[in-house]
Amino acid sequence: MTxxxxxxxxxxxxxxxxxxxxxxxxxPAGGTVxxxxxxxxxxxxxxxxxxxxxxVDAGEFLTVLGPNGAGKSTLLRMVLGLLAPAxxxxxxxxxxxxxxxxxxxxxxxxxxLDPDLSISAEDIVGLGVDGHRWGVRLSRRAGRERQQxxxxxxxxxxxAGYARRAVGRLSGGEQQRLQxxxxxxxxPRLLLLDEPLASLDLRSQQEVSQLVADLRAEQGFxxxxxxxxxxxxxxxxxxxxxxxxxxxxxxxxxxxxxSENLSRLYQAEVEVITDSRGRxxxxxxxxxxxxxxxxxxxxxxxx
Amino acid sequence: MIITLAAQVPGFTPGPGWNLIADLQDMxxxxxxxxxxxxxxxxxxxxxxxxxxxVLRQSSFAAHAISHIGxxxxxxxxxLGFSPVLGVAVLSLAASGAMGMLGKRLRGRDxxxxxxxxxxxxxxxxxxSLYTGNAQNAYSILFGQIFGIxxxxxxxxxxxxxxxxxxxxxxxxxxxFASLDEEVAQARGIPVxxxxxxxxxxxxxxxxxxxxxxxxxxxxxxxxxxxxIAERIARRPATALALSGCLAVxxxxxxxxxxxxxxxxxxFYVTSLAFAGYLAARAWTxxxxxxxxxxxxxxxxxGQRDAGMQARGTATVRL
Numbered sequence: 001m002t003x004x005x006x007x008x009x010x011x012x013x014x015x016x017x018x019x020x021x022x023x024x025x026x027x028p029a030g031g032t033v034x035x036x037x038x039x040x041x042x043x044x045x046x047x048x049x050x051x052x053x054x055x056v057d058a059g060e061f062l063t064v065l066g067p068n069g070a071g072k073s074t075l076l077r078m079v080l081g082l083l084a085p086a087x088x089x090x091x092x093x094x095x096x097x098x099x100x101x102x103x104x105x106x107x108x109x110x111x112x113l114d115p116d117l118s119i120s121a122e123d124i125v126g127l128g129v130d131g132h133r134w135g136v137r138l139s140r141r142a143g144r145e146r147q148q149x150x151x152x153x154x155x156x157x158x159x160a161g162y163a164r165r166a167v168g169r170l171s172g173g174e175q176q177r178l179q180x181x182x183x184x185x186x187x188p189r190l191l192l193l194d195e196p197l198a199s200l201d202l203r204s205q206q207e208v209s210q211l212v213a214d215l216r217a218e219q220g221f222x223x224x225x226x227x228x229x230x231x232x233x234x235x236x237x238x239x240x241x242x243x244x245x246x247x248x249x250x251x252x253x254x255x256x257x258x259s260e261n262l263s264r265l266y267q268a269e270v271e272v273i274t275d276s277r278g279r280x281x282x283x284x285x286x287x288x289x290x291x292x293x294x295x296x297x298x299x300x301x302x303x
Numbered sequence: 304m305i306i307t308l309a310a311q312v313p314g315f316t317p318g319p320g321w322n323l324i325a326d327l328q329d330m331x332x333x334x335x336x337x338x339x340x341x342x343x344x345x346x347x348x349x350x351x352x353x354x355x356x357x358v359l360r361q362s363s364f365a366a367h368a369i370s371h372i373g374x375x376x377x378x379x380x381x382x383l384g385f386s387p388v389l390g391v392a393v394l395s396l397a398a399s400g401a402m403g404m405l406g407k408r409l410r411g412r413d414x415x416x417x418x419x420x421x422x423x424x425x426x427x428x429x430x431x432s433l434y435t436g437n438a439q440n441a442y443s444i445l446f447g448q449i450f451g452i453x454x455x456x457x458x459x460x461x462x463x464x465x466x467x468x469x470x471x472x473x474x475x476x477x478x479x480f481a482s483l484d485e486e487v488a489q490a491r492g493i494p495v496x497x498x499x500x501x502x503x504x505x506x507x508x509x510x511x512x513x514x515x516x517x518x519x520x521x522x523x524x525x526x527x528x529x530x531x532i533a534e535r536i537a538r539r540p541a542t543a544l545a546l547s548g549c550l551a552v553x554x555x556x557x558x559x560x561x562x563x564x565x566x567x568x569x570x571f572y573v574t575s576l577a578f579a580g581y582l583a584a585r586a587w588t589x590x591x592x593x594x595x596x597x598x599x600x601x602x603x604x605x606g607q608r609d610a611g612m613q614a615r616g617t618a619t620v621r622l
Contacts, residue, residue, distance in 0.1 A: 080490045082489060082490060099489075099490070099492045100490070100491050100492015100493075101492075102491075104490070106486075106487055106490045106491075107487075108484075108486040108487060108490075114361070114534075116531075116534055116535050116588075117359075117534060118534060118535055118536060118537060118538060118543075118588075119483070119537075119538065119539070119540060119543070120538040120539065123538070123539055123540060124483065124484075127476075127479070127480045127483065127484070127487075127488075128487075128491075130476060131476050131477065131479065131480035131488065131491070131493075132476070132477060132480060132488070132491045132492055132493050133476050133477070134473055134474065134476070134477065135472065135473055135475070135476070136472055136475050136476070137476075164538065166538065169592075179487075182487065183487075
């Protein structure tokens with residue numbers, strides 16, 4: 001496993017993965033993946049949100065909620081080291097965020113691929129193994145190991161059936177599984193997902209949520225997932241972070257998604273309604289929903 | 304097939320016989336043909352390889368614009384008494400460097416690129432009208448003049464190709480990653496900005512070389528068509544690059560040979576063959592799509608079954 005070598009999890013898990021590629025069980029408990037205190041986000045002089053104090057533990061599932069433009073994706077960019085915090089401190093694996101950390105898997109918002117693109121699915125996933133390396137791959141052994149890692153990642157996300165098909169002609173959901181496989185091929189300890197449920201039907205939303213939850217249970221990585229709609233994730237998420245009105249609120253869904261808390265965040269009379277199946281709906285933001293910068297303020301309305 | 308085609312056209316050069324080897328020997332007995340084949344091959348390889356990334360990065364309009372900006376440089380160089388190819392190289396390198404620096408901000412700015420391109424073309428035209436020498440020079444820049452290439456220019460062309468190939472080998476994987484998924488590539492620590500600028504500079508070199516074969520106006524054919532065909536057909540990036548490079552070389556060789564035995568210009572054959580090849584690739588992928596439909600539907604159904612099992616949590620998830 002030389003190609004995936006630098007990305008291997010901590011030593012205690014390493015001997016398990018040295019022989020057996022499919023690693024069962026959780027990562028060693030304890031250890032904080034993300035730690036933020038007084039964190040503020042923004043570009044240049046403008047601050048999008050500030051005063052965020054939270055931490056994400058190893059293996060934890062955190063769902064990040066909030067309207068469009070609230071600064072959910074900028075949180076991910078800060079964790080990836082692509083954007084400096086506008087204030088406060090942020091530590092990832094106990095150190096300042098650093099670009100190119102192989103312990104972090106990242107799945108950005110899906111974008112349409114060129115339908116003529118005939119590169120195979122496995123080559124797209126293979127970019128996650130050695131796409132960042134300079135020069136060309138010369139060793140046959142590295143090629144075989146790459147092939148092995150790609151096949152395992154494709155099987156894990158249920159994409160083995162179209163490993164050799166042209167990516168341009170796969171469906172959006174299939175392309176998304178490839179993104180996920182590409183992010184997981186380095187065996188990350190933290191998986192960042194930006195709007196993975198956007199433009200999926202309800203059934204697919206549940207499938208993707210469950211797939212991420214199952215993979216987390218198998219491999220023990222922590223998940224930070226950005227979404228508009230909490231409902232497909234209620235069964236699988238540990239805690240939620242709600243970003244709105246320039247502030248951040250973190251806790252269990254029951255603590256955070258309450259009429260009082262969201263009214264405070266939005267600084268508007270907001271009401272949280274729970275239906276008979278436990279789905280939550282936020283109402284009272286209809287006027288704001290007409291505003292172009294926050295069209296999705298009715299959380300869960302699309303289901 | 305080439306020979307029958309050529310034999311039917313009344314040529315001004317000695318007509319081809321039925322012996323392909325003898326025809327080749329006849330053609331290559333001339334120094335200008337040897338030079339044309341050497342420079343044509345060197346620039347076609349580079350055009351094919353760079354062209355694949357041009358297609359992947361969807362920057363074919365930028366490539367087109369760079370060649371037109373290079374035209375102003377060529378015309379200016381002719382006016383000042385320098386080699387036109389040097390002028391193309393200097394201005395297209397400068398223009399591509401500027402475009403690379405602007406990077407993302409240039410995306411969707413077709414109007415700006417188009418206006419700079421038109422202004423450069425006008426400036427080039429002014430230079431040519433100011434030049435009192437042989438007006439043939441203007442034609443050679445606009446439509447290519449590979450048969451007129453000097454031995455010195457051949458060596459420079461080969462040298463430029465070697466530089467581009469070496470640089471492309473060094474940045475191949477990060478460039479591929481950044482071209483296919485810039486966001487993830489950036490998160491994985493790839494300097495996507497620097498890669499973008501570097502690629503634009505390599506593209507400028509490829510354009511400067513290919514201008515000699517196909518000219519400023521017809522560069523699209525040699526630079527983009529082989530890459531577009533490869534993008535549609537090849538599954539593996541390395542195969543696609545090889546296919547794109549080979550197609551560009553094949554197109555150039557056939558065009559040179561056809562042009563030798565007929566009174567028609569090289570760049571006409573280059574553009575026609577490139578276009579015909581692209582149409583054939585489209586037809587082939589459409590036909591292959593039809594043929595593979597049944598198989599694909601079956602595998603899709605299998606995929607859905609897999610997905611369903613995943614959703615119920617019955618599949619063994621291993622990584």
